[in-house]
Each structure stands twice: as C-alpha cells, then as structure tokens.
Amino acid sequence: MRWIALLTAALTGLWAGILTPVQVLLPQQVEALDAASKVTNLGLVHAVGAAVAIVANPLFGALSDRTRGRFGRRHPWTVVGVVVGALSLGFLSGQTTLAGVIVGWILVEASLNAVLAALTASLPDRVPVSQRGVVSAWSGIAQPLGPLVGLVLASFVLVSTSLGYLGLAVVLVVFTLPFVLFTPDAVLTSRPPFSWSSFFAGFWVSPRRYPDFAWAWGTRFLVQLANAFILLYLYYFLQDAVGYADPSQGVFVLTGCYVVTLILSAMVTGVLSDRSGGRRKIFVLWSGVVMTVAAMLIALWPSWPVAIASALILGLGYGAYQAVDLALITQVLPAAENRAKDLGVINIANAAPQVLAPAIAAPVITYLGGYTTLYLLTGLVALLGCIFVYRIKSVP
Numbered sequence: 001m002r003w004i005a006l007l008t009a010a011l012t013g014l015w016a017g018i019l020t021p022v023q024v025l026l027p028q029q030v031e032a033l034d035a036a037s038k039v040t041n042l043g044l045v046h047a048v049g050a051a052v053a054i055v056a057n058p059l060f061g062a063l064s065d066r067t068r069g070r071f072g073r074r075h076p077w078t079v080v081g082v083v084v085g086a087l088s089l090g091f092l093s094g095q096t097t098l099a100g101v102i103v104g105w106i107l108v109e110a111s112l113n114a115v116l117a118a119l120t121a122s123l124p125d126r127v128p129v130s131q132r133g134v135v136s137a138w139s140g141i142a143q144p145l146g147p148l149v150g151l152v153l154a155s156f157v158l159v160s161t162s163l164g165y166l167g168l169a170v171v172l173v174v175f176t177l178p179f180v181l182f183t184p185d186a187v188l189t190s191r192p193p194f195s196w197s198s199f200f201a202g203f204w205v206s207p208r209r210y211p212d213f214a215w216a217w218g219t220r221f222l223v224q225l226a227n228a229f230i231l232l233y234l235y236y237f238l239q240d241a242v243g244y245a246d247p248s249q250g251v252f253v254l255t256g257c258y259v260v261t262l263i264l265s266a267m268v269t270g271v272l273s274d275r276s277g278g279r280r281k282i283f284v285l286w287s288g289v290v291m292t293v294a295a296m297l298i299a300l301w302p303s304w305p306v307a308i309a310s311a312l313i314l315g316l317g318y319g320a321y322q323a324v325d326l327a328l329i330t331q332v333l334p335a336a337e338n339r340a341k342d343l344g345v346i347n348i349a350n351a352a353p354q355v356l357a358p359a360i361a362a363p364v365i366t367y368l369g370g371y372t373t374l375y376l377l378t379g380l381v382a383l384l385g386c387i388f389v390y391r392i393k394s395v396p
Helices: 002-033 035-065 075-093 098-126 129-157 161-182 196-201 211-232 234-242 247-275 281-300 304-330 336-367 370-391
Strands: none
Touching (some): 002 075, 002 098, 002 161, 002 234, 002 247, 035 098, 035 211, 035 234, 035 336, 098 161, 129 161, 129 304, 211 234, 211 304, 211 370, 234 304, 247 281, 247 304, 281 370, 304 370, 336 370
C-alpha cells in the first residue's frame, strides 16, 4: 500500500507540473502577450510542446529499459527529469515573449515526459495483472488531482503567473522524489541490445502482428483527443462563452467538482474490474457514453450551472475510463523487456492529441460555430474511442 501511495503522490506532482500550465498559467501568459491572437498562439505553444513529448516519452522509456546501475533502471530517469523539469518551470516563469514561452514549454514537456515514462513503466514492472485495476485507478486519480493541487497554488496562494510556475516546481520535487527515495527499483543485470534504427522502427508497432495493442492505442488516442478539446481552451471558454468573472477560479471550481466524482468512480470501477475476472472493456464503453453526455450538455447549454453539472458527470465517465485504461494497456504490451518504450508509444496517444487538438479547435472556435461545435465534436470523439475498445480480443 505504501508503494501505491508514493506512486500516486509522484504522479500527482508530475501532472501538477504538466496540466496546471495547460489549464491556467499558459493561457494567462499567452493572453498577456497578445490578447487578440490568444487562441492561435496558445494552440502553437501546445502543438510544439506536444510534438516534443511524442519523441521524448518513448525515447526516455527506451533508455530506461536499458539503464544499468545499482540505483535501478527507472529511478535515475525520474530524478533527472524532476530536477530538469523544476528548473524549466523556473525558466518559463520569466518569459515575456512568445518564443521564450515556446522554448520554456519545450523544456518542460521533454523533462517531465522522461519522468512520465519511468513512472508509468513501474506499474507493469512491479504489479501483478490481478491487482492492476486498483493500482490503475489510483494512478488515474493522480491526473486530475495534480492540476487541482496546482490550481490551489495558482488561483489562491501564488496569484501571479510567474509565482505559480515557481510553486509548481516545488510541488513537483516534493511530491515526486519520495517515490525514488523510499521504493525499490529493479536492477537490470544484462542490457538488451540497442540501435537507433531499431528504436525509431519501434515507433511503429504492427497492427497486423499486434492488433490488440493497436486498438488500445486508438482508444486512448481518441479519448485523450476529446479530453484535450475540453482542457486546452477551458479557460477561454469560461472567459468568452460563459462570461465567468474570474476564469482561473472557475477552472479551479470545475476541476474540484470533476475530481470528486472521478475519485469515486475510479475507485469503484477499479475494484469491480479486478473482481469481475479482469473484465475491462464494458467499463471503457460506459465511460465513453457518460463523457459524451457531459460534452453534449455544455455544448448545448453553455452556462455556469450547466458547466458544474457537466464537470460532475465528466468526472464519473473519465474516472471509470482511467480506472481500467492503464490496466488494460499493460495486458496488451508486445514484450516485457521493452515495457517503457512500448508504454512510451502508447503515451504518444496522450501527446499526439495535444498537437492535433489545437489544429482542429482553433479554426472551429473561430470559424465553425465556436465552443458549441467544439464540444459536440468532443462528445462524438469520446464515444467513438470507447467503441474501439471492443476490437481488443485478448482482454475480456
């Protein structure tokens, strides 16, 4: 139980460092630079950073798969990533040009994706399949809990954008390093062969040879694309469509509502999934239906009361998805010796939507019906992603 608690804390600190800037700090910083072009400029920042994450996550995963030393193969990358990530957040706090913001966000994405690759691989390294639903649920809770912690700092304690970044750097270190200090890490006795050509070829996992892996990737990609549509422009949605007076505090309130129902849903679903003999797909399907309902509500009735209701419903759906997603994915990995690299390829399904979402969302918001069209599209994408899970054959 201590291992689970420390992993959850580490992931909470990590997601605070990644998602709090996405939800509040970057929108504030970009708007202060050029309010008229804020939607386009924010999309550019996210797209470039996510493109870096697409390469960084499997790269650092592959390196950790092959790291030998008495400190283990995952922990060294966690330490290096946390230190560089904290320094990068400090650098980002002082940027006053769009180019500076882009460079700072590139550094944050690269370093924190090294941490993400190492922490994610620890689950299949150390947790048996029969217990992965519960551990996956706790890991899933960390993703919304992290930005909630960050939003408390950014909205109520350190009320300036620059101080918010510095506070996140502290949270990242304090929450993450105890996992390294107080949990064991497997020591690699023999290093698997490595070549750059094989590594880059490994970005392609043949759908013909590993169809379940491919369908799991597609499911996560679409669900995360829907999630990106909601998160990337939530601050501007509250500001421009709902007319909420303090959008940063509005994001905090909605995130708080979302986290409460997500935790309840994730814990119940994780236990039920493990007790059902490892059935995962039915929970993914119903999570997609619930997320679609939440997106449709806010699309058709963009008001503050409906936004709160949608956040509560979305938490129920996404919590169920998070509870079983990682457990399901770890059961379809092609090879144990390349776990971190293969999970890195899976995590491209987290990063790639961050590139694609701004390219779709910015013109939709500007020219194709605004936030109503965007959130209708969000619901359809989430539902389609969760239907894809039924093409996976090796997991019930």
